[in-house]
Amino acid sequence: MAKLILSFENTVLKTIPLDKERITIGRRPDNDIQIDNLAVSGLHAVITTIVNDSVIEDHQSTNGTIVNGQTVQKHMLQHNDVIELGKHKLRFLSDAPAYQDYAKTVVIRKPGTAEATVRAADVPTVLPPAAPAAPAAAPAAPAAAHAPVREATLQVLSGAAVGRVLELNKSLTTIGKAGVQVVAFTRRPVGYFVAQVEGEQPALFNGEPLGEHPRQLNDQDTVEIAGTKMRFVYK
C-alpha cells in the first residue's frame, strides 16, 4: 500500500497509509490528515487512490498545493514526490512493485463500492514475472537502447536538389515518389537502416539493388532513389 510521510521543518511527524479511495487533507479536524497550521486551508487537497494510482487534487486552497516545487491543480503522484502545504511536507512512497512495467495483464472487477479491491478468486493465477532477476537484467537492454543516437544526414549528390542536406532526425523517414519508388530510412538505437518500400525498379545501395530487407547504413554509404544519388553521413 502506498503511504505518505508527514514532516514539518525536517522533523518526521508520522506515516499515513493510503488505505482509502479518498483521503482528505486540511486544517479542520474532520480531515483524514489534519494539519493544524494557518497556512493550510480547512479542506486543502484530496488524494484519490484507484488500485495502483494515486492522484492529488487541490481543493481551491488559499495557498495552493505544491508538488516537487510546482503548484499543481491535479497531479498523479510518483514515488518520492514531495507535497508541500504551507510549511508541512508529505512525501509519497509508492508501493507499486519495481517490476510493475513487466507485470502481466490481470482482470479486475469494476469497483461496486468505493473500494476497488482485487478479489483473489477473480484474478487469474499469475506467476511472478519470469525470474525475479529478469527485471534487473532487462533494464540493461533498454538502457543501452536509450543511449543517444548519433546524428546523421543525407547529402544529395545529384539532380535538381544537389547540395541539399536532409536531417535524419525522425525514427522513420521516407524518400521517393509514391507509386514509383519509395525508400525508408529508420533511425534506431542500434543505428540507421535503409530498405525499399515500393517500386518496380530497384533503388541502389552502394551501387547494388536495395531490397525490402533493412540494410545497416555506415558512414559514407550511398543510396540512389529514382535516379537521385545521396550520401549517408554521420554528423
Added chain:
Amino acid sequence: MLTDALRMVSLSDTGMVRDLNEDSVALRPELGVAVLADGMGGYNAGEVASGMAVSTIADGLVQDWNSEALLTLDHNAAIRLSQSVLQTQIKAANAAIHAAAQNDAQCEGMGTTLVACLFYDNFLTVGHLGDSRLYRLRGEIFEQITRDHSMLQEQIDAGMISKENAHLSNNRNLITRALGVVPEEEAEMHSYEVRADDLFLICSDGLHGMIDEAQIADTLTMLRANLNMAAQQLVQAANDAGGKDNVSVILVRVMKSFAAMR
C-alpha cells in the same frame, strides 16, 4: 472477391522481456475475417486462452458466415446478421475457454482480450473485450475505434487522468472485461462503414503501450504501400522502446470497394 479488395498481414512477436508469446492472431482473408487475442493466466495458460479464442472464432465464422445466404439480405440486414453471427462465435469461445479453465488447474482463471473483425459489403463489424485495440487510418486522420475495457480507461473517463498522462499510470495492466473469465460473456459490438483506402490496425497493448499514437500513425502513413514492412516497423519500434510485452499487429488495407454482389 474479398481477397482482391482487402490486403491483410499479421505479425506477432514475443517482445524483449517475456519468455512466451501469449498473443494469438488469425486471418481468413477470403472471408474478411481478422482476429487478435492477448492471453493471460499462469504458466502458459495465456497462450492456451488466446489460441482457443482466435481459432474458435475464425473457424466458427468459416462455418456460419455463409456468403450465399447473405446474398438475399440488404445492407442493414447483413450488418445485423454479422453482429449476431460474430457474437455467437464469441460466446462459444468464452464458454470453451471458461470450461477449459475449470478442467485444468494450470489454466485456472485464464482469459484473453479480443478484437474480432468481420469485413463485408463495405462495412466492418468488430467485437472486442479488454485493451487490445482497433485503429483506423483514413486520409490523415488516425483514430482509435475501440474503447478499452480497462481500469485506466475508466480513470480517463472519470477525469482522473488525462490521455496524455496515461503512460504514468500504474494501472496499465488492469482490464475490466475479458474472454473466458466468467461463465457467460459477450463482446462490445459495433459496425462501421468502410471506404476504399482505409487502413485498419488491430494490435495488442504490447504495441500501444510502448510507442505513442503519433509514431504509429506516421509509420502507417509512410509505409502503407508495403504492409509487411509497416508491420515489421511497428514491432521493431515497440521492441526498441523496450518490448516489455508480447506485441502483435494485424493490418488490413482496403484497396477498393467490396460491395456485396446482389
